[in-house]
Amino acid sequence: MAGLNEIPETVYRGIVAGILLYFVLLIFGYVTGTPLAVIAAHLLFGFLAIAIGAALYQQARGTVAPIGAAGLSLISGGIAQLLWLVTGIPLLETVSTLAVFAGIALYVYAVWIDN
Incomplete structure (x- = not known):
């Protein structure tokens, strides 16, 4: 698994720029x-999580793999983040945080351990 290396260069640069802008x-x-x-x-964090998650999920190509699970987890976290911003329900912020942490952990596992 190559991680985010398989996505187009312009998408990768956009993600990096988005992360820098977020901070x-x-x-x-x-x-x-x-x-x-x-x-x-x-x-921006919500949209970034969805975008990165979609890129990772697309790389999984329909297989059950940690990289696909990472993508779905990040997408879920991004959606929860946006819903929290709209509704103000504190539970959604917690769900967002946990889903994004799970997505990052699955990504690390897929890239560095599952190879």
Whole structure:
């Protein structure tokens, strides 16, 4: 399993730029006390999780594999994040965090251990 190496270069660069922008918005928002920047960071986080999850799931190509499970977990976490932003239900934030952590753990397993 090659991880994210199989996705097109432009998509990969977009993901990296999105992750950097997420951290910039989050740090800026908390340092300056700008709630809009923090909300934008959380919104971007949800979309990034969905995008990365979709890329990983697509790589699984319909097989039952840790990389596909990582993709589904990240997609679920991204959806939960966006639903939390819309509804404000704290449980959705927890579900989002746990799903994203599970997705990252499955990705690490798929790339570094399952090879």
